[in-house]
Amino acid sequence: MSPDAKLLHVEKLEKRFGGFRALDGVSFDLLPGEVLGLVGPNGSGKTTCINVISGLYGGDGGQVVFEGARIDGTAMHKLARLGINRTFQSPKPFLSLTVRENVEISARYGHAGGAAIDLDGLLASLELDAHAHRAAEDLNSAQQKTLDLARALATAPRLLLVDELAAGLNPAELDRMAIRLRTLADRGMAMLVVEHLMGFIDKVTDRVVVLNAGREIFGGTLAQATQDPDVIRVFLGGSHGG
């Protein structure tokens, strides 16, 4: 694999909060159109990893390279225009604005280039079209999460960071969300997916990286991960004897 083929290259990424090392030298690569799952116990650095890549936090060491250029330290709104976008663990739509206005803003200001986005089509594909002219505060939490995704997709990102999108969805919504993400990936959008629900990870991702205490301890398919002794020890505890 030539280095140019990588969409995202994360190398020895570090992030400290006081004395706590949330990220302690995480490294991984992502190919265009690939879906990588980030899994690991609570506090292992999954969300911090997304927060540093998306520019919400500045990193304390290491580098993030997107399409061959270093992007660590770049402002969030510039990352959006470069083609990196994300969803948030707790959805953060613009509550007093209508659903349609929510996506109009990101299509207008954050568009990453390429063909213009068909916003009505986007809302329809996410089953938000019926609510287009309602205020975002009138949506239920699953719909707000979907709107958060719509806001990200309206910029036509080439890399989408998905932070616990599935949490709080019912099984039917979960299936539909998995199919949506898979469809986006099959059209060439790369994703980094943080999720606790392994069924969802299994349906959506091509490959997983397992994090523990701010480092990656495994890279491969989810099926291989479940056989890996280190992964089992981290998830189930050493004293269970595997």
Add this chain to the structure above:
Amino acid sequence: MHRVFNDLGLAVLVVVAMAVAPSIYSNQLLLFNFVMFLSLAQGLNVIYGFTGYLPFGYVGFFGAGAYGFALAVMHLGFGPPGAMAVGAAAAVVLALILTPLFRLSGAYFAIANLAAAQAVYEVVANPALEDVTKGPYGVSLSGVFAPNASYAAAVAILAFTLLLVVWLRNSQFGLSLRAIKEDPISAAMAGVSVVRGRTIAWLLSALIAGLVGGSFAWEVSVFYPETAFSPQFSIFAVVFALFGGTATLTGPLLGVFILYGVYNWIGISVPQYFQLIYGTLIVALVLFLPNGLVSLLTRRGIRVP
């Protein structure tokens, strides 16, 4: 599109009404004060209503505009239009200097801005600067005194201010400001430059106060630092805007017409009850209508211009 026309219709109505008012009602100074507060309340609306930052020292820009006007007339020999431009520029420069205050939020921003306005006042009123600002002894600009012209200038500033608010309410830029106010992180991820948006709103808001300050200096022509930097200007602008309801065109206008109307009416007819009535009115509004008078309609889903 009819939304824009509703907004524009209201703006035109108010401007025309204030433009013809002196030919119906003879107290031009009182009318000038109305026009001045209509603009100031809307200027405050630009920064508070659209970004959520409450500038408690808003009078700093007003005073900078007034003194910018006065210094340009006294030292540079400028005529009123040029002096007005100098006043506006002084307010914008002050706003640029104060942009680091955006690192603060909520009450901290409000207090720091109050202190900044006070600092400018102390500099202007410093007796050691008597040769430049006339210090605490005040300025006299009787050479340019022309009440009809300064009234016309104030109405023109009001027209500009209302058009600006109409634009903010109906443009993509205004929408991006509301997004920043709702959630700056989501706004940034939507590609909106949060710093740029806030700064532009801040400078526009200061520009309005600076222009109004300039027209005030021209209208009264004799004033002291404590007049031009009176905290009453900030308080009135904040109270009027909040009373009517921010982020709308109607709210601050209603606030000025009702509260400043009541202020003058009670102050003349029953001055002994003035503070009681005024205070009760404001307390009642804060308790029962914290989002202003227009929220009576907006919370029922009715769009107010």
